[in-house]
Amino acid sequence: MRSFFKYVLATITGIVVSTLLLFFIVVGIIGSMVNSVGSGKEAITPNNAVLYINLDHVITEKTEPNPFEDLDMPGFSGAKSLGLNDILARIEAAKADQNIKGIYLNVSGANVGFPTAKAIREAIIDFKSSGKFVVSFADVMTQKSYYINAAADEIYLNPQGTLDFRGLATSVMFFKEALDKLGVDVQILKVGTYKSAVEPFMMNAMSEANKEQVNSYLGSINKTFLTDISNSRNISTDSLQYIADQYLIRDPEDAKKYGFVNDLFYKDQVLDLLRKKLDLAEGKEVPYVSLVDYKNKTNAGAAGASRIAVLYAYGDIVDGEGSDGQIGGDYFSRELRALRTDDKVKAVVLRVNSPGGSALASESIWREVELTKKVKPVIVSMGDYAASGGYYIAAAADSIFADPTTITGSIGVFGMIPNFKNLFNDKLGIHFDAVKTAKFADMDVDMDRALTEEEKTILQTGVNKIYQVFMKRVADGRKLSLAAVDSLGQGRVWTGEQALKLGLVDKLAGLDEAVEAAASKAKLTDYRVSEYPRTKEPFANLLSSSKDKIKLWFLEDELGAYVNYLKEIKKITSQTGVQARIPYRVEIY
Numbered sequence: 320m321r322s323f324f325k326y327v328l329a330t331i332t333g334i335v336v337s338t339l340l341l342f343f344i345v346v347g348i349i350g351s352m353v354n355s356v357g358s359g360k361e362a363i364t365p366n367n368a369v370l371y372i373n374l375d376h377v378i379t380e381k382t383e384p385n386p387f388e389d390l391d392m393p394g395f396s397g398a399k400s401l402g403l404n405d406i407l408a409r410i411e412a413a414k415a416d417q418n419i420k421g422i423y424l425n426v427s428g429a430n431v432g433f434p435t436a437k438a439i440r441e442a443i444i445d446f447k448s449s450g451k452f453v454v455s456f457a458d459v460m461t462q463k464s465y466y467i468n469a470a471a472d473e474i475y476l477n478p479q480g481t482l483d484f485r486g487l488a489t490s491v492m493f494f495k496e497a498l499d500k501l502g503v504d505v506q507i508l509k510v511g512t513y514k515s516a517v518e519p520f521m522m523n524a525m526s527e528a529n530k531e532q533v534n535s536y537l538g539s540i541n542k543t544f545l546t547d548i549s550n551s552r553n554i555s556t557d558s559l560q561y562i563a564d565q566y567l568i569r570d571p572e573d574a575k576k577y578g579f580v581n582d583l584f585y586k587d588q589v590l591d592l593l594r595k596k597l598d599l600a601e602g603k604e605v606p607y608v609s610l611v612d613y614k615n616k617t618n619a620g621a622a623g624a625s626r627i628a629v630l631y632a633y634g635d636i637v638d639g640e641g642s643d644g645q646i647g648g649d650y651f652s653r654e655l656r657a658l659r660t661d662d663k664v665k666a667v668v669l670r671v672n673s674p675g676g677s678a679l680a681s682e683s684i685w686r687e688v689e690l691t692k693k694v695k696p697v698i699v700s701m702g703d704y705a706a707s708g709g710y711y712i713a714a715a716a717d718s719i720f721a722d723p724t725t726i727t728g729s730i731g732v733f734g735m736i737p738n739f740k741n742l743f744n745d746k747l748g749i750h751f752d753a754v755k756t757a758k759f760a761d762m763d764v765d766m767d768r769a770l771t772e773e774e775k776t777i778l779q780t781g782v783n784k785i786y787q788v789f790m791k792r793v794a795d796g797r798k799l800s801l802a803a804v805d806s807l808g809q810g811r812v813w814t815g816e817q818a819l820k821l822g823l824v825d826k827l828a829g830l831d832e833a834v835e836a837a838a839s840k841a842k843l844t845d846y847r848v849s850e851y852p853r854t855k856e857p858f859a860n861l862l863s864s865s866k867d868k869i870k871l872w873f874l875e876d877e878l879g880a881y882v883n884y885l886k887e888i889k890k891i892t893s894q895t896g897v898q899a900r901i902p903y904r905v906e907i908y
Contacts, residue, residue, distance in 0.1 A: 363608075364416065364418045364419065364608045364613065364615070365418065365606035365607070365608065366418050366606065367418070367420055367597050367598075367599075367606055368418055368419055368420065368597075368606035368607050368608055369419070369420060369421050369422060369423045369593060369597070369605065369606070369607045370409075370410070370413045370419050370421070370422045370423070370607070370608060370610060370613060371422075371423050371425065371607045371608065371609045371610065372410075372422060372423070372424050372425065372426065372610045373425050373426065373609070373610070373611075374406075374426050374428075374429055374431075374439075374464075374467070375427070375428065376399070376400035376401070376611075377400055377430065378400070378401065378402065378403055378406065378430070378431050378435060379400075379402045379403070379633060379644065380402055380403055380404065380631050380633040380670060380672045380702055381402040381403070381404050381631040381633065381850065381854075382400070382401050382402035382404060382405045382854070383400075383402065383643050383644065384854060399611040399612075400611070401610065401611055403435055403438060403439075403702075404631070404850065406439060406442070406610065407438060407439070407442045407830075409610055409613050409614075409615065410422075410439075410442040410443065410445075410446055410610075411442065411445070411446075412613075412615040413446065413613065413615065414445065414446045414448075414449045414451070415449070416615055419451070419608075420451055420452070420596070420597055421451045421452035421453060421454065421593075421596060421597075422443065422446060422451070422452075422453040422454070422471075423454055423455075423456070423589075423593060423607065424443070424453060424454065424455035424456070424457075424467070424468055424471050425455070425456060425457055426455070426457060426460075426464040426467050426468055427457045427458065427459045427460060427461070427464055428459075428461050428463075428464055429461065429463040429464045429466075429467055431463065431703070432702070432703025432704070432724070432726075433463070433466075433540055433543070433544065433703070433722075433724035434701075434702055434703045434722035434724050434725050434815075435702065435703055436463050436466050436467050437466075437543070437547065437722055437723075437724060438722070438829055438830075439467055440466065440467055440469075440470040440547065441470075441829070443467070443470040443471070444470050447470075447472065452472055452473075452596055453470065453471040453472050453473075454471060454472065454473050454475070454589065454592065454593060454596070455468040455471035455473065455474045455475065456474075456475040456476070456477075456584065456586065456589040457476065457477070457480065458476075458477040458479075458480040458481075459477075459480055459481050459482075460476065460480075460481070460482045460483065461483050462483050462484060462485075462487070462544075465482060465483070465484065465548075465579070466544060466547065466548065469547070469548050469551040469552055469579075470551055473581045473592075474579070474580040474581055475580060475581060475582055475583070475584040475588075475589055475592075476571050476574055476575075476580045476583055476584075477571065477583070477584070477585060477586075478571055478583040478584070478585065479571065480571055481571070482568055482571070482574040482579060482580065483568075484562065484563055484568045484574075484579065485563050485566045485568075486541070486563040486564070487537055487540060487541050487544065488537075489533065489537060491518070491519060491525060492519060493518070493519045493522060493523045493524065494519050494520055495519070495520060495521060495522055495523050496523055498520065501742055501746075502739070502740075502741030502742035502743075502745060502746050503737055503738070503739055503741070503742050504737070504738040504740070504741070504769065505517075505520040505521060505735050505736075505737050505738075506735070506736045506737070506738055506769065506770055506775070507520070507521055507733070507734075507735060508733060508734040508735070508736070508775070508778050508779050508782045508897075509731070509732070509733035509734070509782065509810075510731055510732055510733070510782055510783055510786040510809075510810070511730075511731030511732075511733075511786070511808065511809040511810025511811070512528050512809045512810065512811075513528050513529065513531075513532050513729075513731070513809050513810040513811035513812070514729070514731035514732070514733055514809065514810025515528070515529040515532075515810065516733055516810075516898070517733050517735060520735060532811050532812050533812075535813075535817070536726065536812055536813060536814045536817070539723075539724070539814040539816050539817055540724045540814055542556075542816075543723045543724050543816065544724075545559045545560060552578055552579065553578070554577070554578055554579075558577075562577055571583050590605055593605050624845050624846055624847045625663065625665045625841075625843055625845065625846045625847070626661075626663050626664045626665065626846060626847050626848070626849045627664070627665065627666045627667075627668060627834055627837050627838055627841070627843070627846050627847070627848050627849070628658050628661075628664045628666070628667045628668070628849055628850075628851050629668045629670055629830070629834065629848060629849070629850050629851065630651075630654060630655070630658065630667060630668070630669050630670065630851045630852070631670045631672075631850065631851070631852070632646045632651060632669060632670065632671050632672070632673060632684075632712065633646070633670070633671070633672040633673060633702065634646055634672075634673060635673065635674065635675075635676040636648065636673055636675055636676030636677050636680045636681050636684070636708040636709070636712070636899075637676055637677055637680060638677050638679060638680045639680075646673055646676070646680070646684070646712075647680070648677060648679065648680025648681070648683040648684060649680075649683070650852075651684050651687075652683050652684055652686070652687045654851060654852055655667070655684070655687035655688065655690075655691050656687060656690075658691065658851065659687070659690060659691040659694050659695070664695070664849075665695055665696075665841040665843055665846065666695050666696040666697070666698070666837035666838065666840065666841040666843070667691060667695065667696070667697045667698070667837070668697075668698050668699075668700055668830070668833050668834055668837050669688065669697060669698070669699045669700070669712070669713065669716065670699075670700045670702065670830060670833075671699055671700070671701050671702065671704075671705040671709050671712065671713050672701070672702030672703050672704055672705070672709075673704055673705060673706075673708065673709035673712075674704045674706055674707065674708075674709060674726075675706055675707030675708030675709050675710075675711070675729065675898070675899045676708045676898060676899070677708065677897075677898065677899070678708065678711075678732050678785050678789070678897045678898060678899040679897070680708070681708035681711040681712055681899050682711070682788070682792075684711075684712040685711055685712050685714065685715055685792055688712060688713075688715045688716060689715040692715060692716065692717060695841065696717050696837050696840040696841050697715070697716045697717055697837075698716060698717060698718050698719075698720065698833045698834075698836050698837045698840070699713040699716040699718070699719045699720065699833070700720045700721075700829065700830045700833035701713065701719065701720065701721040701722065701725045701727060701815065701824070702722070702725065703725065703726065704725070704726045704727070705721065705725060705726075705727045706726050706727050706728060706729040706812060707728075707729040707730070707731065707732075707810075707898075707899040708898075708899035709727070710727055710728060710729065710730060710793070710823070711789060711792060711793075711899055714792050714793045714795075714796035714797065715792065715795075715796045716796070717840060718825045718826070718833075718836060718840075719823070719824040719825050719826075720824065720825065720826050720827070720828045720829070720830075720832060720833045720836070721815030721818060721819070721824040721826075721827060722815050722827065722829065723814065723815050723816040723827050724814055724815060724816070725814060725815035725818075726812060726813075726814065727812075727813055727814070727815060727818050727823065727824070728807065728808075728811055728812050728813035728818060728823060729810055729811065729812045729899075730789060730790065730793060730804065730807065730808030730809070730810065730811075731786065731789075731808055731809060731810025731811075731899070732782055732785050732786050732789060732897050732898065732899050733782070733810075733897070733898055734778065734782055734897045734898065735898075736763050736766075736770065736778075737766055738766060738767070738768065738769050738770075739766050739767055740767045740768055740769065743767045744767065749767075750767075751765065751767045753765055759774065759777070762774045762777070762778075763778065781897070782897055785897050785899075789808075789899060790804045790805060790808060793808070793823075797822055797823065799822060807821050807822075807823065815827055834848060
């Protein structure tokens with residue numbers, strides 16, 4: 320009895336302590352939000368200052384509100400992050416800000432795709448056209464961070480630091496042998512010689528067709544990579560390729576010798592350089608404002624004017640509503656319907672950064688794009704990815720703009736049905752038995768048996784039909800024959816540069832050019848640019864957040880870029896229905 324009361328008391332004490340702890344955390348969150356929202360304070364930009372750009376955070380297409388970012392409590396880092404939209408807008412605003420005299424780039428790592436990196440590069444180059452300086456310094460520079468840093472007027476590297484430059488590479492993780500050991504057989508249904516999304520589950524290495532397409536698009540990206548660096552550093556592309564082939568930059572001195580950096584400086588020397596550029600006395604603090612705190616933006620246009628809506632569609636395409644960082648078929652269809660019926664919105668720019676996903680959700684969004692195009696202009700601007708389902712939702716637009724390094728195409732579909740018979744029966748001793756009222760009642764539901772040949776034929780016919788519909792959407796949107804689309808399709812991945820030559824995109828240009836094209840097609844000279852979906856207030860975002868999203872916030876805080884691998888595993892395990900998805904996460908390093 321004594322032991323019973325002891326455990327009861329311990330339980331009650333634990334509940335009370337946990338409740339109090341949760342109460343104080345919630346109060347802290349609400350207090351932080353009230354202070355943040357209520358004060359309306361923005362970081363004050365000092366006179367004669369530099370804009371400090373670090374980029375050591377996850378960069379999405381559009382800034383996502385994080386209710387924990389202003390929270391100053393133990394266990395919460397309060398790290399801030401910006402989307403590409405705000406990064407570009409703030410650099411553009413700094414160009415005209417009389418208090419900002421230059422940019423101090425301190426980019427060591429850049430967990431972004433090449434189109435995002437290129438957009439930031441071009442914003443920096445445009446900033447320089449104002450006559451203001453850009454100085455870059457880092458202890459370590461990866462290839463992508465150097466690609467961004469190379470846009471600076473002057474680049475400095477720590478004398479004991481590193482600069483990585485040895486060519487681009489990408490790799491794929493294969494699970495076939497592991498699945499065999501576990502006793503799991505993944506039954507594949509697909510259309511497309513190059514639709515290699517399923518290869519990791521049925522092979523232990525790339526097929527020849529997959530190697531062919533990877534070599535092709537990686538070579539295209541490398542061409543842009545080298546050309547842009549060549550233009551910035553006045554080193555020929557042939558020389559850059561030779562330096563990479565021979566791995567000639569192994570030490571900081573090599574980076575200086577081959578013209579990759581201006582000199583080898585420690586940070587105090589860089590600060591002295593900035594003081595000289597700002598005409599500051601020796602030892603005086605360098606005034607600066609960080610990009611994440613700099614709230615100035617360019618004027619979006621006159622209030623009440625005609626609008627051009629920029630609708631951001633980024634992440635996996637999923638059925639239903641989806642969440643932040645996903646393209647929910649129902650949610651985005653509703654957003655497009657609202658924009659179509661809004662008389663103030665004269666044109667829509669659909670900003671797509673997606674590797675694809677649910678074929679059914681892609682079809683639903685395609686339908687709304689098609690209907691919207693009949694009422695007002697629809698222009699697509701492609702980001703890092705607009706592949707498979709991402710291309711599906713873009714196909715009906717009036718015009719498609721892409722970056723030269725955008726990963727696109729991948730016109731193909733697939734389905735996967737796991738068979739756990741050997742795992743359950745032989746390894747775990749678990750058995751199932753079913754009763755059914757019709758022959759196919761348990762088809763693709765009972766996972767402890769293989770599909771029969773008849774069932775495979777039925778399911779493959781369904782996949783083939785979806786591919787035919789996908790091809791027709793592309794053929795109608797791009798004014799190509801079905802045979803031509805099939806020759807470009809088969810699941811093959813292309814870069815934006817390659818897609819332009821093939822007629823899959825209309826122009827190589829960024830989001831600003833897409834907005835200008837939408838204005839021109841809508842015959843607008845005076846307009847306001849509005850971003851959609853509308854950003855939620857942090858507190859409202861917290862209340863609407865699922866348990867999984869809150870866990871993800873904490874994981875991103877702890878794991879940084881490595882959280883992407885956890886996202887990929889979760890993505891694979893949650894897939895349902897036929898998928899129009901890029902082969903795998905394309906990580907180029």
